[in-house]
Amino acid sequence: MDDRKVRNIGVSAHIDSGKTTLTERILFYTKRIHAIHDVKGKDGVGATMDSMELEKERGITIASAATFCEWGGHEINIIDTPGHVDFTVEVERSLRVLDGAVLVLCSVGGVQSQSITVDQQMKRYKVPCVAFINKCDRSGADPYRVIDQLRAKLGHNAVAIQIPIGLENNFQGIIDLVSMKAVYFDGENGENVRIEEIPGALTQEAIAKREELIDAASMFSDELTEAILEEREIPEELLTNALRSGTLTRKITPVLMGSAYKNKGVQPLLDAVTQLLPCPSDMKNEALDTDNNEKPVILSSSAEDPAVALAFKLEDGAYGQLTYIRVYQGSIAKGSTIVNARTGKKVKVGRVVRMHADQMEDMEAIPAGYIGALFGIDCASGDTFTSPGTTLTMSSMFVADPVISLSITPKDNKSQINMSKALNRFTKEDPTFKTYVDGETKETIIEGMGELHLEIYVERMRREYDAEVETGNPRVAYRETITRKAEFNYTHKKQTGGSGQYGRIAGYMEPITEEEFEFVNKITGGAIPTQFIPACEKGFYACMAKGPRMEFPVTGVRVLINDGAAHSVDSSEMAFQAAARGAFREAYAKAKAVIHEPVMKVVVETPTEFQGPVMGLLNQRRGMIVGAQDDGPMCVIEAQAPLAEMFGFSTVLRSATQGQAQFTMEFALYKLVPQSIAEELAEKAAKAKKGI
Amino acid sequence: MLKKDLITRHPLGLQGDETDVISSGEFGAVLSRAGVGKTAFLVQLALNAMLRDKNVLHISLSDPVDKITLWYKELFNHLAQRYAFEQAGQLWESLLPHRFIMTFRVAGFSVPRLKERLADLTGQDIFHPDMVIIDGLKFNESARECLADLKKLAEEQSFHAWFSVHTHRHEETSSDSIPLPLLDVEDLFDIALQLQPVGTDIHVKPLKGPSKVISGLSPLVLDAASMLIK
Numbered sequence: 058m059d060d061r062k063v064r065n066i067g068v069s070a071h072i073d074s075g076k077t078t079l080t081e082r083i084l085f086y087t088k089r090i091h092a093i094h095d096v097k098g099k100d101g102v103g104a105t106m107d108s109m110e111l112e113k114e115r116g117i118t119i120a121s122a123a124t125f126c127e128w129g130g131h132e133i134n135i136i137d138t139p140g141h142v143d144f145t146v147e148v149e150r151s152l153r154v155l156d157g158a159v160l161v162l163c164s165v166g167g168v169q170s171q172s173i174t175v176d177q178q179m180k181r182y183k184v185p186c187v188a189f190i191n192k193c194d195r196s197g198a199d200p201y202r203v204i205d206q207l208r209a210k211l212g213h214n215a216v217a218i219q220i221p222i223g224l225e226n227n228f229q230g231i232i233d234l235v236s237m238k239a240v241y242f243d244g245e246n247g248e249n250v251r252i253e254e255i256p257g258a259l260t261q262e263a264i265a266k267r268e269e270l271i272d273a274a275s276m277f278s279d280e281l282t283e284a285i286l287e288e289r290e291i292p293e294e295l296l297t298n299a300l301r302s303g304t305l306t307r308k309i310t311p312v313l314m315g316s317a318y319k320n321k322g323v324q325p326l327l328d329a330v331t332q333l334l335p336c337p338s339d340m341k342n343e344a345l346d347t348d349n350n351e352k353p354v355i356l357s358s359s360a361e362d363p364a365v366a367l368a369f370k371l372e373d374g375a376y377g378q379l380t381y382i383r384v385y386q387g388s389i390a391k392g393s394t395i396v397n398a399r400t401g402k403k404v405k406v407g408r409v410v411r412m413h414a415d416q417m418e419d420m421e422a423i424p425a426g427y428i429g430a431l432f433g434i435d436c437a438s439g440d441t442f443t444s445p446g447t448t449l450t451m452s453s454m455f456v457a458d459p460v461i462s463l464s465i466t467p468k469d470n471k472s473q474i475n476m477s478k479a480l481n482r483f484t485k486e487d488p489t490f491k492t493y494v495d496g497e498t499k500e501t502i503i504e505g506m507g508e509l510h511l512e513i514y515v516e517r518m519r520r521e522y523d524a525e526v527e528t529g530n531p532r533v534a535y536r537e538t539i540t541r542k543a544e545f546n547y548t549h550k551k552q553t554g555g556s557g558q559y560g561r562i563a564g565y566m567e568p569i570t571e572e573e574f575e576f577v578n579k580i581t582g583g584a585i586p587t588q589f590i591p592a593c594e595k596g597f598y599a600c601m602a603k604g605p606r607m608e609f610p611v612t613g614v615r616v617l618i619n620d621g622a623a624h625s626v627d628s629s630e631m632a633f634q635a636a637a638r639g640a641f642r643e644a645y646a647k648a649k650a651v652i653h654e655p656v657m658k659v660v661v662e663t664p665t666e667f668q669g670p671v672m673g674l675l676n677q678r679r680g681m682i683v684g685a686q687d688d689g690p691m692c693v694i695e696a697q698a699p700l701a702e703m704f705g706f707s708t709v710l711r712s713a714t715q716g717q718a719q720f721t722m723e724f725a726l727y728k729l730v731p732q733s734i735a736e737e738l739a740e741k742a743a744k745a746k747k748g749i
Numbered sequence: 750m751l752k753k754d755l756i757t758r759h760p761l762g763l764q765g766d767e768t769d770v771i772s773s774g775e776f777g778a779v780l781s782r783a784g785v786g787k788t789a790f791l792v793q794l795a796l797n798a799m800l801r802d803k804n805v806l807h808i809s810l811s812d813p814v815d816k817i818t819l820w821y822k823e824l825f826n827h828l829a830q831r832y833a834f835e836q837a838g839q840l841w842e843s844l845l846p847h848r849f850i851m852t853f854r855v856a857g858f859s860v861p862r863l864k865e866r867l868a869d870l871t872g873q874d875i876f877h878p879d880m881v882i883i884d885g886l887k888f889n890e891s892a893r894e895c896l897a898d899l900k901k902l903a904e905e906q907s908f909h910a911w912f913s914v915h916t917h918r919h920e921e922t923s924s925d926s927i928p929l930p931l932l933d934v935e936d937l938f939d940i941a942l943q944l945q946p947v948g949t950d951i952h953v954k955p956l957k958g959p960s961k962v963i964s965g966l967s968p969l970v971l972d973a974a975s976m977l978i979k
Contacts, residue, residue, distance in 0.1 A: 669873065
C-alpha cells in the first residue's frame with residue numbers, strides 16, 4: 058500500500074455548523090452509504106456517523122467514530138470530532154491521530170468561541186487544515202466576512218481558493234480559482250458535477266481573487282514566483298503544489314465554500330483534501346523512549362520497523378470492546394503479538410477491521426499511517442501498543458484534574474449492575490471522567506470537567522446501559538492548602554496493657570507550589586529507625602486526602618522531619634503512622650490553611666446591546682471580567698468566574714439576552730476563596746458533620 | 750523586595766513620587782515608529798498604576814484581548830524577575846481586578862460608543878477607571894474632534910488618558926519639533942514622549958511636558974529585549 062495515497066483527516070468545528078451533515082455527504086459521494094439522512098432527520102434514521110442514540114436525539118456528535126472512504130484513488134479516514142467544549146478531551150485525542158483537518162465554519166455564524174478553542178487545539182498539535190465555509194445558502198451568508206474573521210480572530214493566513222456563484226437563496230455553485238472554471242452540482246443529491254466556463258458577470262471578481270490567491274501562494278514556491286515575474290500562464294499543478302507546501306506548514310489556510318445540506322461544494326472539498334492535506338509520511342510523529350528518560354524519538358512511518366500504535370478511542374460493540382488505533386510505525390497484523398506500553402501486558406491480535414461508522418470490514422493488517430480497529434483487546438484509551446522489545450510510548454496527553462463531582466445512586470438492583478458496567482467503560486474512554494465510592498457515605502461519586510460533561514454521562518448510562526440513577530447536587534472540588542511554615546513535635550503514646558504504642562516525630566511543614574506533596578527525611582543519628590520512615594510518610598500522605606479544616610483534599614505541602622524518638626519495644630509502624638497523623642494535625646492548625654476553588658474561564662458571545670447586562674450577570678457571580686472585544690454586531694466578553702457560582706448560568710444568560718448569547722466555559726486555575734465565602738463553607742461543613 | 754519597592758521603579762524613573770505623571774482630565778502621548786515599543790511602554794505605565802491600586806482601562810483598537818493580556822503578563826513577569834520579587838503569583842492575582850481590557854475595531858470605535866460601554870461598567874459598579882490607555886487610535890484629520898470629545902469624557906469621569914501615536918519615518922521633520930501626527934492636536938496633550946531606537950537601546954525623549962517630569966527624565970534608556978528601563 059502506498060501511504061502517499063492515504064489521508065487521515067478530521068472534521069472539526071463549532072457545534073451546529075453542519076459538520077455531521079458534511080461528513081454524511083462525503084460518505085454518500087464516496088459511495089460508502091447509499092442514502093442521505095439528515096441530523097435530526099424526520100425518517101428517524103439519523104446521520105450515519107452519529108452512532109449513539111443520544112447524539113441522534115440531540116443532533117450533536119459526542120463520540121468520534123472513525124470511518125473510511127475512497128476518493129480519486131486516495132483512501133481517506135475521517136474522524137468525526139465532537140463539537141462541544143465539554144468534550145475537549147475527545148477532540149484533543151482525535152486531533153492527535155489526524156494528519157490534517159477540515160475546519161468547518163458557518164457562513165452566517167462565522168468564527169465562534171468554540172471554533173477558537175478547537176483551533177487552539179489544532180495549533181497545539183500542529184494539524185494543517187483547510188477551511189470549509191458551510192451553509193452558503195442560508196440568509197445572511199457572507200463567506201468573505203468569515204475569511205476576515207479567520208484572519209483576525211484565529212490568525213490564519215486564510216486565502217479563498219473558490220468564490221461562490223450567488224449567495225443565500227440564490228447560491229448555485231462555486232468558481233474554482235485554481236482551474237478558473239465554474240462548478241455546478243446537478244442531480245437530486247448533487248452527485249453530478251458539471252464544469253462550465255465562468256459566468257460573465259463574475260469574471261472580473263474571479264480574476265481579482267485569483268491574483269490574491271497566486272500572490273499568497275507565491276511565498277511557498279520559487280518556481281511560481283518566477284512564473285509570475287515572467288508573466289507566464291500559471292499551470293494548475295504549480296499553483297496547487299505551492300498551496301500544498303504552504304498548507305503543510307500551517308502558513309496558509311485554503312478556504313473552500315459550499316453548502317453540505319444543499320449538496321454543493323462537497324466534491325471539490327474532497328479534491329482539496331487529497332491535493333492539499335498531508336499524507337502520513339508528510340507529518341513528523343514523536344514517541345517517547347521510556348528506557349531513555351522519555352527522550353522524544355521521531356517515528357519512521359515505515360512498515361518494516363517495530364510497530365507503534367495509539368489506541369485513541371474505545372467503543373462497546375455487539376461483539377465486545379472495539380479499540381480504534383492509529384498505527385504510526387510498523388504494522389499491526391492479525392495473529393501478531395503486541396505489548397501494551399502502559400501495563401506491559403502482551404496481547405495477541407485477533408480480528409483487525411476497518412470501520413465505517415457502525416459497519417466494519419475485515420483486514421489482514423493495519424500498516425503505518427492507517428487507522429483501524431482491534432477486537433477484544435482490553436485497554437484504556439490513550440494506551441500505546443508496540444511490538445515486543447520496543448520501549449516507545451506515544452506521549453501521555455495532557456489531562457486536567459476534575460473540577461466538579463456529583464453523587465449518583467442507582468434506583469434498583471438491575472441499575473446497580475448496569476451502572477458499574479457503564480462507569481467502568483466511561484472511565485476507560487475518557488480520562489477526565491473519574492469515579493470512586495465515598496468511604497463515609499458509601500455513595501458513588503462521579504467527577505468531571507463541567508456540569509454538562511457529567512449530565513451527558515448520566516444520560517448515556519440511562520440510554521445505553523439501562524441504568525436509572527438519581528443524582529445529588531453537583532459539588533465543586535475545593536482544595537485546601539497551607540500558606541506558611543509550621544513546626545510540629547508530636548508524641549504518640551499509648552500504654553493500655555499489652556504492648557504499647559510509642560513514636561515521636563518532629564519537623565515542619567511548608568507550602569510548595571510545584572508539587573502536591575513532598576516528603577523530606579532529614580533525620581540524623583537514627584532518632585527514628587529507618588524502617589519506620591516509610592510509615593511516617595504514609596501517615597502524612599494519608600492526611601492529604603482530607604484536610605483537617607474542611608475535609609477538602611490538601612495540596613501543596615512539603616513535610617520535613619528532622620527529629621523524633623522511638624522505643625525499642627513499643628514502637629511500630631502503626632505507632633509512627635498515628636504519630637504522623639497527629640503531627641500533621643498539630644502543624645496544620647498553625648499553618649494558616651486556606652481554601653482554593655476552581656475558577657473557570659468563561660467566554661460569552663453576545664449581541665452588543667446586551668453587553669451591559671451580561672457583564673452585570675458575570676459580576677454578580679463573583680466573576681472578574683478580563684476584557685470585552687467589540688466586533689461589530691457581536692461582542693465577546695471574557696471573564697474568570699468561580700465554578701461554584703456558575704451553576705445554571707446558561708438559563709440565566711438565555712433569559713437575559715433573549716436567547717441570543719452563548720457561552721463556553723473551561724477550567725482555568727485554582728484560586729483563593731474570599732474570606733466571606735470561606736466562612737460560609739466552614740459553616741456548611743460544620744452542619745454536615747452534625748447531620749451525620 | 751516588597752510591593753512598595755516595585756512601585757517606585759516607575760517607568761519614567763520618577764523616584765519616590767507616587768502620584769501619576771498627569772492628573773485626571775489630562776492626556777499623555779507616547780510616540781514612535783511601528784514596532785519600537787509603544788504598547789510595551791504604555792503597559793508598564795499601566796502596571797505601575799495598578800500596583801498603586803489604580804484602575805486601568807486598556808482600550809485597544811488593534812489587538813485582541815488575549816494578546817493584550819499576554820503583554821501584561823510578560824511585562825509583569827520581566828519586572829518581577831528583574832527585581833527578584835518573590836510572591837509574584839499572588840501579587841499578579843491581586844493586580845488583575847484593577848485592569849479592564851476593551852477592544853474595538855478601528856472602524857467601530859467612537860466616543861459615544863465608548864461612553865455607552867463606560868456607562869455599562871460604572872453604572873453597575875463593575876469598574877471605575879482612574880487611567881485609560883488608548884492604543885491604536887489613528888491620528889488623522891478627524892482625530893481632533895474625537896480627542897476633544899474624549900477630553901470632555903475624561904474630565905467628567907475623572908480619569909487621565911495615555912495614547913499611542915504611530916509616526917512614520919518619512920514624516921519626520923527636524924529632530925526637536927513635534928512629529929506630524931501630533932502637531933495638529935498638540936495643545937490637548939500635557940506630556941509627549943518619543944521612543945527612539947539608538948543601536949540596541951531605545952531612548953525616551955521628552956517632547957513636551959511639565960518641567961519636573963522632563964528634568965527627571967533625561968537619561969532614560971529602555972532595554973530593547975525586555976522593554977524595561979535600564
